[in-house]
Amino acid sequence: MNQNFPDESGWGAWLDRRLKPLFRSPDIIEAADYPTWRHHFMHRRLGLGLWLALIAYSTFSISQLNNLLFYPQQFRIEWLITQIVVEVGLIVGVVLLRSAIGRRRPELIFLLLSWLVTLSPQIRGTLLGISQPAIVEWPLTFFSQATLVPVLWPLHLISQLGVLVYYFGSRIIFNLDVRFPADWMTQDFLVLYFFWICVICNLSVYLYDRLARSEFQSRRALERAYEQVKIEQERSETLLLNILPHPIAERLKQDRTTIADSFTHSGVLFADIVGFTELAGKFDPSQLVHLLNGIFSEFDALADRHNLEKIKTIGDAYMVVSGLPLPQDDYAEAIADMALDMQHALRDFNIKTNQDFKIRIGIATGPVIAGVIGLKKFIYDLWGDTVNIASRMESHGIADEIQVTEDTYEVLKDSYRFERRGAITIKGKGEMTTYLLKGKR
Structure with missing residues (x-):
């Protein structure tokens, strides 16, 4: 034909x-x-x-x-x-x-x-x-x-x-x-x-x-009207992605049921501004929020650079995680690099603003459960022993130091320099041997 x-x-x-x-x-x-x-x-x-x-x-x-x-x-x-x-x-x-x-x-x-x-x-x-x-x-x-x-x-x-x-x-x-x-x-x-x-x-x-x-x-x-709806939709999408990771946001839009996933290999980091509560009395509220926003904005940029997921901030505390919602092989290295860069970023921030902020960082690696629960004002959050230990590593840590668990040390010891701190008492865990991350080899 x-x-x-x-x-x-x-x-x-x-x-x-x-x-x-x-x-x-x-x-x-x-x-x-x-x-x-x-x-x-x-x-x-x-x-x-x-x-x-x-x-x-x-x-x-x-x-x-x-x-x-x-x-x-x-x-x-x-x-x-x-x-x-x-x-x-x-x-x-x-x-x-x-x-x-x-x-x-x-x-x-x-x-x-x-x-x-x-x-x-x-x-x-x-x-x-x-x-x-x-x-x-x-x-x-x-x-x-x-x-x-x-x-x-x-x-x-x-x-x-x-x-x-x-x-x-x-x-x-x-x-x-x-x-x-x-x-x-x-x-x-x-x-x-x-x-x-x-x-x-x-x-x-x-x-x-x-x-x-x-x-x-x-x-x-x-x-x-369609363009305005599109702009508003993109704005809402941006806001949603600022609250939730992209894969989780897509799942939540398609299915409003509870989202919970288990991850075997992840790294959890907690950071806290040392003595921030005492320092707060020296600044007026707007100046205080401006300084804290400047610090955490630097940390957000570092999280994006290292392909990590910021979980939340509570007051002057900052929480970030590696290895989820999409697994990654270098989860331990990524969280360690994040911690080292946070120290450098805070030092640079102090020089630019003529301040003397100090930061305490704790890291733990291992299995976690991550997901979204509730119906209103939901966030992507973590649960599990690894999360609790990471929080203890920070709260029992030393100013301007990065304290890690022994499991984290074993994973990273060939590529990073550590100083053995020794055994410390951790609430709910007893004595634990911890290390201070000093830098890359």
């Missing part, structure tokens, strides 16, 4: 694909305002009108050639010449429509198309010394224009008045012999006939123009 042509069942779709670009209106979103949209709409529809007129006149020319070959008594050479002149003019109109002039002033092409079709037979009659109203050609042109280009009714009125002015003016100026298409037709009938044709055409164009303007404005309002 030839793939260039559709099968019988697909002719409708094939024809629709080829004609749709000619009939479709310009995209409303692309137009800044209704006059701009109307301008593009007229330009597109004029292209369709010119081609339809050219095809129609070609059929009339073929009919005259057929008369010349087979019915010589019905052949009219003056008709054929007129038709050829109109066809040439339509081709010129197609070319002009694609030029800068046509794109800028399609109204001129509209008048060219209108008067080329309606006045060519009248000019032919003037040259022959007669004046005959075209009760078929004029209404057909006016109704076609109102159908194909139903905007700017004053332009339609100008094109119609131009035809009538030429008809009556040429009769008076050149004292032409008047011929009506039928014996029963009178001057009064002709005037009323074209008066009501023009009224109907212009009224239909006016009503369509108003409807198109209203639809344009409604569509633009709808687009603006």
Whole structure:
């Protein structure tokens, strides 16, 4: 089967694909305002009108050639010449429509198309010394224009008045012999006939123009509302992702049931500003919040850099975790690097702000349970012995030091430098051997 042509069942779709670009209106979103949209709409529809007129006149020319070959008594050479002149003019109109002039002033092409079709037979009659109203050609042109280009009714009125002015003016100026298409037709009938044709055409164009303007404005309002909804949705999405990890947020949007996952390998870090409660009395509330926000913003940036998940802040305490919600092989290294960078960041912050903040950090590695519980003001939180031990590592730690468990030390000892602190008593766990993380090897 030839793939260039559709099968019988697909002719409708094939024809629709080829004609749709000619009939479709310009995209409303692309137009800044209704006059701009109307301008593009007229330009597109004029292209369709010119081609339809050219095809129609070609059929009339073929009919005259057929008369010349087979019915010589019905052949009219003056008709054929007129038709050829109109066809040439339509081709010129197609070319002009694609030029800068046509794109800028399609109204001129509209008048060219209108008067080329309606006045060519009248000019032919003037040259022959007669004046005959075209009760078929004029209404057909006016109704076609109102159908194909139903905007700017004053332009339609100008094109119609131009035809009538030429008809009556040429009769008076050149004292032409008047011929009506039928014996029963009178001057009064002709005037009323074209008066009501023009009224109907212009009224239909006016009503369509108003409807198109209203639809344009409604569509633009709808687009603006949609854009606003989209902005609000993105803002809500951003806020949600600032509260929950992206995978958890997606799961929560799809299913509001309790989310709880177990992770075998994770690293939990607690950090606390040493003596912050005592320092708080030295600052006014706004200055205090500003300083704390500056410190924690630095920590947030570090968490993103190391691909860690910030869990929460409680007062001057900061909690971050590695290895979840997506498991990672270097969870221990990532949490250790985070702790070291937090120390460096706080030192830099003290230099910039002329402060003397100190930080105490505790780290534990091992299994945890992570999830979201509750219905209101939920957060992504952690549970398990590893979380409790990490909290104890911080609370029983030393200022400006990073205290880790023995399990964490065993995982990291080949790549990082440690100082053995020894056994300390941990509430609920008894004595535990801990180490102080000093840096990378």
